[in-house]
Amino acid sequence: MNLLVQLTYLSQIIGALLILGGMPARRTAIIATLIAFVSALIVFAGYDRTTAGYQFLASLPLVPDWDLKFSIGVDGLSSTLLLLTSIVGLAAILVSPTVEEGENRYYACILLIAAGAAGAFASLDLFFFYAFHELALIPTFLMIGIWGTGNRQSAAWKITIYLSIGSIILLVGLIGLYLLPPAPQRTFDIVKLQQLASSGVFSGSGSKSIYLLLLLGFGILVSLFPFHTWAPQAYASAPVPVAMLHAGVLKKFGLYGLLRVALPLMPEAAHHWAWLLLILVTGNILYVGLATIAQKQLDLTLGYSSVMHMGYVFLGIATYNIIGLNGAALLMLAHGLSIAALFAMCGEVRKQTGTLNYLDLGGLATNMPTLSFVFGLATFASIGLPGFANFASELLVFFGAFKTPTPGSAFNEFQIVGTIALWGVVISTVYMLRAYRAIFMGEPQARWQGVRDIPAKVRWAVVLLVAALLVVGLAPRTVLDAVEPGIRLFVK
Amino acid sequence: MRIPPFCFELFVLALGILLLLLETFSEKQDRKMFAFIGIVGLAVVFLLLQTSTPGPSGMASYVVDSAAIFFKKISVLTTIVVLIMSIDYADAIKRFLPGSSPQSGLGEFFALPVLTCAGMMWMSSAIDFILIFVSLELVTISFYILVAYMRRNANSLEAGVKYLILSGLSTGFTIYGITWIYGVTHQTNLARIEQVLPGIPLENQPGLLFGALLVLVGLGFKIAAAPFQFWVPDVYQGAPTPITAFLSVGSKSVGFIVLLRVVQAFQSLPAVGNRLITAIILLAAATLLYGNLAALPQTNFKRLLAYSSIGHAGYILIAVAGIGSRDSGRAVVVYLAAYLLMTLLSFLVLVIVTARGEGDDIVNFNGLAKRSPFLAFGLLVAMMSLAGVPLTAGFLGKFLVFKVAFETRQFFLIALGIVTVGCGFYFYLKVVRAMYWQPASASVTSIPVSKLSLAAIAIMVILIFVLGVFPQIALGLLP
Numbered sequence: 001m002n003l004l005v006q007l008t009y010l011s012q013i014i015g016a017l018l019i020l021g022g023m024p025a026r027r028t029a030i031i032a033t034l035i036a037f038v039s040a041l042i043v044f045a046g047y048d049r050t051t052a053g054y055q056f057l058a059s060l061p062l063v064p065d066w067d068l069k070f071s072i073g074v075d076g077l078s079s080t081l082l083l084l085t086s087i088v089g090l091a092a093i094l095v096s097p098t099v100e101e102g103e104n105r106y107y108a109c110i111l112l113i114a115a116g117a118a119g120a121f122a123s124l125d126l127f128f129f130y131a132f133h134e135l136a137l138i139p140t141f142l143m144i145g146i147w148g149t150g151n152r153q154s155a156a157w158k159i160t161i162y163l164s165i166g167s168i169i170l171l172v173g174l175i176g177l178y179l180l181p182p183a184p185q186r187t188f189d190i191v192k193l194q195q196l197a198s199s200g201v202f203s204g205s206g207s208k209s210i211y212l213l214l215l216l217g218f219g220i221l222v223s224l225f226p227f228h229t230w231a232p233q234a235y236a237s238a239p240v241p242v243a244m245l246h247a248g249v250l251k252k253f254g255l256y257g258l259l260r261v262a263l264p265l266m267p268e269a270a271h272h273w274a275w276l277l278l279i280l281v282t283g284n285i286l287y288v289g290l291a292t293i294a295q296k297q298l299d300l301t302l303g304y305s306s307v308m309h310m311g312y313v314f315l316g317i318a319t320y321n322i323i324g325l326n327g328a329a330l331l332m333l334a335h336g337l338s339i340a341a342l343f344a345m346c347g348e349v350r351k352q353t354g355t356l357n358y359l360d361l362g363g364l365a366t367n368m369p370t371l372s373f374v375f376g377l378a379t380f381a382s383i384g385l386p387g388f389a390n391f392a393s394e395l396l397v398f399f400g401a402f403k404t405p406t407p408g409s410a411f412n413e414f415q416i417v418g419t420i421a422l423w424g425v426v427i428s429t430v431y432m433l434r435a436y437r438a439i440f441m442g443e444p445q446a447r448w449q450g451v452r453d454i455p456a457k458v459r460w461a462v463v464l465l466v467a468a469l470l471v472v473g474l475a476p477r478t479v480l481d482a483v484e485p486g487i488r489l490f491v492k
Numbered sequence: 493m494r495i496p497p498f499c500f501e502l503f504v505l506a507l508g509i510l511l512l513l514l515e516t517f518s519e520k521q522d523r524k525m526f527a528f529i530g531i532v533g534l535a536v537v538f539l540l541l542q543t544s545t546p547g548p549s550g551m552a553s554y555v556v557d558s559a560a561i562f563f564k565k566i567s568v569l570t571t572i573v574v575l576i577m578s579i580d581y582a583d584a585i586k587r588f589l590p591g592s593s594p595q596s597g598l599g600e601f602f603a604l605p606v607l608t609c610a611g612m613m614w615m616s617s618a619i620d621f622i623l624i625f626v627s628l629e630l631v632t633i634s635f636y637i638l639v640a641y642m643r644r645n646a647n648s649l650e651a652g653v654k655y656l657i658l659s660g661l662s663t664g665f666t667i668y669g670i671t672w673i674y675g676v677t678h679q680t681n682l683a684r685i686e687q688v689l690p691g692i693p694l695e696n697q698p699g700l701l702f703g704a705l706l707v708l709v710g711l712g713f714k715i716a717a718a719p720f721q722f723w724v725p726d727v728y729q730g731a732p733t734p735i736t737a738f739l740s741v742g743s744k745s746v747g748f749i750v751l752l753r754v755v756q757a758f759q760s761l762p763a764v765g766n767r768l769i770t771a772i773i774l775l776a777a778a779t780l781l782y783g784n785l786a787a788l789p790q791t792n793f794k795r796l797l798a799y800s801s802i803g804h805a806g807y808i809l810i811a812v813a814g815i816g817s818r819d820s821g822r823a824v825v826v827y828l829a830a831y832l833l834m835t836l837l838s839f840l841v842l843v844i845v846t847a848r849g850e851g852d853d854i855v856n857f858n859g860l861a862k863r864s865p866f867l868a869f870g871l872l873v874a875m876m877s878l879a880g881v882p883l884t885a886g887f888l889g890k891f892l893v894f895k896v897a898f899e900t901r902q903f904f905l906i907a908l909g910i911v912t913v914g915c916g917f918y919f920y921l922k923v924v925r926a927m928y929w930q931p932a933s934a935s936v937t938s939i940p941v942s943k944l945s946l947a948a949i950a951i952m953v954i955l956i957f958v959l960g961v962f963p964q965i966a967l968g969l970l971p
Contacts, residue, residue, distance in 0.1 A: 063964045102861075131882030138876055141921060145929040153929070157918070164879075164917040168910050171891070175898050 001046060005056045005072055005122055007039040008082050009132070012089065012115035016108040025107040026096070032111060033090040036118065040086035044079045044482070052076075052485030054124060054191055066178075067187035071124045076482030077329055081121045081249075081256060084333050087468055088248040088340045089114035091461035092241035095344045097351075099147070106147060109139035110241045117249045121256060126174050126188040129261075133221075133253045134167055140242060140250075148237040149350070150299075155237035162220060162230035170217025170257075176210040177202070177265065194264050194490070202265045211269030214262045215277065222254035223307045224314065225283030232295075232303030240347030243299075247306045248340035252332045255313050259329065263317065264490040270320060277318040278417045284311030286420060289427035293434075298346050298356040301435050305382065305428060306339045315421055316397040319414055322484065322491050324400020327393045329483045330476060334381070334389035334469065341378040341465035345371055348458050349439065352451045358438035364451065366444040371454040374462050375440065379432045381469050384425055389472035389479075398422060497549050497556040500537055500564060501613045507533040508606035515599030523598035524582060527575045530606050534575070538568045552681055553620030562825055562969050563616035563749045566832055570742045571609040573836045576948050577734035577843045578602060584847060585732055588642035601641060605738060608634040615746040621670045621680040624750055628666070628714075631746065632659050635739060639731040651730025658723040662713030669706025676700045682757040689761035701764045705771060707754060714747030716740075717775050717809060718782035721802045728798035733846070736794060737839035740801040741832050748808060748824055755815055772813045777908055780806030784912035787919045793842055794852050796919060797835070800878060803912060804831050807893050810905050814896035823896045826966045827889035830959060834877040834886055837952040841871045844941055854923055859932025864939045868927045870949040877956050879920040880913055885959035888966055 015032025019025050047055055052075070059071030074082065092110055099106045112135060119132030137160065144156035177193075178186055181201040187193060196202070223231040231251075235243045263270050285308060292304035313335070316328025348371060349364070350356050365372040381388035401418030454462070472479055511526050541564055549556045578585075582598055589597045611630030618624040636659070640652020670680065676696045679685045692700060712720035728736045755772070758765040783803030790796040804827070811823035844867060845860065846852045861868040877886035890913065897906050941949075959966045 062962060063967060065967070068963065105861075131887070134882040134887075138872075138881060138924075141924070142928055145925060153925075157921075160921060161914060161918055165910065165914040168880075168913045172894055172898070172906055172910060175891070175895050179895070179898055 001043070002056050002058045002072075004039040004043050004046075005074055005082075006058065008036050008043065008086060009115045009118035009122055011035040011039070012111040012118065016111040016115065019104050019108045019111070022104070025103045026093075026098075029093045029096070029107040029111055030090075033086065033093045033114065036114070037086040037090045040079070040082045040118075043074060044083045047074060047076060047079045047482055049076065049481050049485065052489050057124070057191075059124075067189060067192070068127050069125050069189060070128055071189060071191075072122045073124045073191070074122060075486045076484070077256070077259060077486050078121045080329065080333055080479055080482060081252060082118055084252070084336045085114060085118045085121060085249045087464060088244055088336060089118070091340055091344060091465055092244045094461035095244070095347065095458045096241050102146070106143070106239075109143045110245065112136065112139045113143075113242065113245050113250065117245065117253065120253050124190045126178065126190060126193075126261070129190065129257070130167070130171060130174060133250070136250055137163055137167070140238075140246065143242045144234060144238045147239045149239075150237045151233065152237040155233045158230045159234035162227070166217050166220025166227070169213055169220065173210055173213030173217050174261075176206070176213060177261070180204065180207060180210065190260065193261075197265045197490075203268045207266050208269045208272055211262060211266045211273060215258070215273060218254035218257045218262065219280070220254075221257075222251055222310050222314075224254075224310065225280050225288060225307075228284070228288060228307045231307050232300050235303035235306065235343070236297070236299035240343060243343040243347075244340040247303070247343060248336040251306070251310070252336060255310070255317065255328070255332055258317055259325070259487075263320070263325075267320070267490065274318050274320065275413065277314060278413055281311045281314045281318060282417055282420055284308060284314060285424040286427075289424050289431075292431045293427060295431070296358050298349065298358070298361075298435055298439065301431055302339065302342050302346055305431065306335070308424065308428065309335050309339075309382075311424065312394055312397050312421060315417060316400055318417075319397075319400040319403070320491065321400050321403055322487055323396050323403055325487045325491060326480055326484055327396025327398075327400055329487070330389065330472070330479055331393035331397060333472060333479060334393050337465050337469045337472075338378055338381040338388070338390055341462050341469070342375070342382060344458060344462050344465070345375045345378065345454070348454055353448065358435065361439045362442040363440075363444045364448060365440040367448050367451040368440075368453045370459065372440040374454070374459075374466055376436060377466050378462075378469075379436050381466070381473070383429050383432050387473050388469050389476065390469070392473060392476040394425070495540060495544065497544065497547075497617070498551075498554065500541060500544070501610050503537055504534070504568075504606060504610040504613060508603055508610060511599065511603035511606060515603060523602065524579055526599055526602040527579045530602055531572055531575050534568050534572050534606070534609065538565065538572070541565050541568065549617070552683070553623045554617045555619050555683075556617060559749060559752070559821065559825065560617040563745060564613045566745050566828065567609050567612035567616065567742055570738065570745070570832060570836065571605050573840065573948060574605050574734045574738045574742075575602060576944055577737060577840055578605070580843050580847050580942060580945055581732060581734050585642060588645040588648065590643060601638070601732075604634050604638050605734075608638070608738070608742070612742055612746045616749055618750070619682040619753060621673070621682070625667060625670065628750075629663070631743065632663065635659075635735070635743065638735045638738070639727060641732055641735065645730075647730040648732065649730075651727040654723050655727045655731075659713065662710045662720070665706050665713075666710030669703045669708075669710060672699055672703030672706065676703065682753055686757040686760045689758065689764070692761060697761070697764055700761075701767055704754070704758055704764060704768050708751075708768065708771060708775070711747050711751045711754070712775060715744050715751065715805050715808075716779075716802050717805050718778040718802065721779070721782065724802055725795050725798045728801070729792065729794045733794065733839060733843045733852070736797075737836055740797065740839075741835050744801065744805065745828050745832070748812070748828060751812060752815075752821060752824060755812060759815065769813055769815065772809055773902065773905065776806050776809035776813055776905060778806075779803070779809055780905075780908050780912045784915040784919075788915060790919065791855070792853050793857065793923065796854065796923070797838060797842075800916075800919070801835065803916065804878075806912070807890065807909070810902065810909065811893045811896050813902060813905070814900040817896045817899040819892060819899070820896050822967060823889070823892035825969050826892050829966060829969055830877065830885035830889040830956075833952050833956050833959070834874045834884075837870060837874040837949065837956070838878070840945060840949060840952075841867050841874070844945055845939060848939075854926050855933070857923060857926040858930040860927040862932055863937065864941070866946070866949070867939060867941065870953055871927060872924055873953045873956055875920040875923050877960070879917045883957065883960045885956045885966065888960055888963050
């Protein structure tokens, strides 16, 4: 079992090295991601839900002085996210095209991005939790710069500089967190840190500013308003697999960090800064939502929409109650699956028609019946229609926001933001349906005669993602049962 | 059996003199042979150094502590890599040397770095201002010759003159500062100075501080700290590339060990020590900002590395300023070890790429990933490490520096550091962009690499990752 947890990230690193060493790229990559997928699935199913806490632990002490270890293990939340990573990773490899020059580098980069995300979710040590995430930075830079489309160079610069500054702020925050307890108790071990939290060492002076650093650092990585401007452009320009992995998985690292490190260790500070997060969430949902409506290209619409949906997750985190946090965790999974499916199909549309501009497209449903059907499903999922995982999770977030009790006020700030967030659903309905109409509806056009329906490899990927959305949507308890015990540990 | 500590220096000195004699008496010998002799000799010294343990030296002005041994290893290792580079660079040197026979003048080019190395090794152990000064001069005078070595190249000569004048000036500052310190304490030995400092009367303290600041100015020149960095870009660009690497790693490292020893000694008198720390904080801030901001618009790779070397001096100065923290010395040592690996790696690739007369602008690296994937990968790793991407040695250095800064509450420097790390990502990735994004310019043939250089690159790449993934190895450098 422990080995399987290791395989979720290791298989992809080994795969990348083998590919760089000259193994056939696509076949090796598919095998590596399949191994990761099966391992993650078994780990997710094998995680004992009756007891909260971390399981399948393994660790290798590296710096005894600092209590720094390479330690790996999962709880419900991380096993869910590992599953998400492996599904999206597999789908991303499936949709990857044949690359004429540097195919090995292309596939190795994708595997490294997926491995970085998986390693970050599986790490139980602050140092490697951080390091794994950064592992994806340089491959992303290379991928967008070499194989991107449109304004790829400026997009690659923007995402790299933004993320590196976000990461360094986060690093300073994590070092501050490490130094908060008195010297003999200092540790990088997340499990020990969480045990320490109950003794109150993280509530002293300084914890508020350190929480702010963490919020800022994680926030930049998740495209929290107003630090979101890197995301839409980067996703629009990135090669399809990178957009899927980044928007679907890697961005969840910041949210995961808040749920794993910031909230459990510093609940008082989280409470103290809830007002700030609520204001920024409004920006994410309303401002970015309206900006999404203004977009005239599918890739940018999807890029902005993924920024906007992060607002719901942040709202769930800000509520700091079990319902809201459950919703946030479930939404991380749901959004990852749905945005990855949408980006995969968006790439297919671009490949077939050569454009993503709404004014140029139209009437594609005749030539692409399967694609337009699945795209419709993913659209409904993204809007949050019942039956899909997004519905269940957004519902939980809204309930969480309304439940938050504040003594002495009938209508508190959480409920106000919750109400605004509900309008966000209307906004996303507008832009998603508008996109759908512009691309697929209307008279069949003569110039799309050469356009063919979705090819088998992309179909497999998309069906996998949408099926996962439906399964989780119809039976959200499969995930919530795993996630909730972990949340109950730190939320009273 | 324990080898007497100063024997290492004597051995290296003898090696240097042997090479000079060989140059004189064996005219027909292939000069590149000299470099191989030097490399083998130094490799032996390096292996013998592994057996060396801290202990008494039997001399008051000479210590053998773990820091001294570490810096000796750094000096030897750097010199070995510099000699490897020099072999690749020999043809370029030759073009700018007058002489009757095809290889005349090359021999000294391989012998002088070995002598410089001896000076750096003395300096690592020196705790007496006189010995520090003498070894500093041994290092500096060899560099005067090496920087201006390409006598028919105007840039090299210009660099030599600039280095001569400014370095001479800095030496003047140092010796004047030493005089003031001697005047107040009647001591030149740092260990004794540390003992007598607490008894210095209040009216003499300004003089002492003045002396210490003058020494700081002098050392600031050596480590390329702003505002004493003016010589760096021009000298780095003009000097033969292996010498640039030598300057930027070797000269800087020993500058830092002397700085650490001086600052440590002055901690025994907080009134002066704390002001000295304040001066170092200001120096660190200026150096960080200048080095990283000025690197942004650079288009020449050597100049970029020059500014990067200034920027890294800023990070190390943060660690020096945090001398109150337990990890301060460790941070300096680990950062320097990482800096050595990644900077030498960059220079080695630079030498190989530019050896056949192509320019050293970043544009010349366009499409390197297609021409020579291995060289490009080596440089990619070096750039990642310089920028501070985790799981590389460079990240560990930055991590320690930020940790020390946090422990000593230098929040101003931390904030500056966040900005400059962001800048760093930009200008280091500019090189990566050239190698991987841009199409190759005119020539697309792959670049021939000697087996020795290939092995050196591979070893350094592996070491960068090993230090990054297993921090304990790096931390063990200075127990």
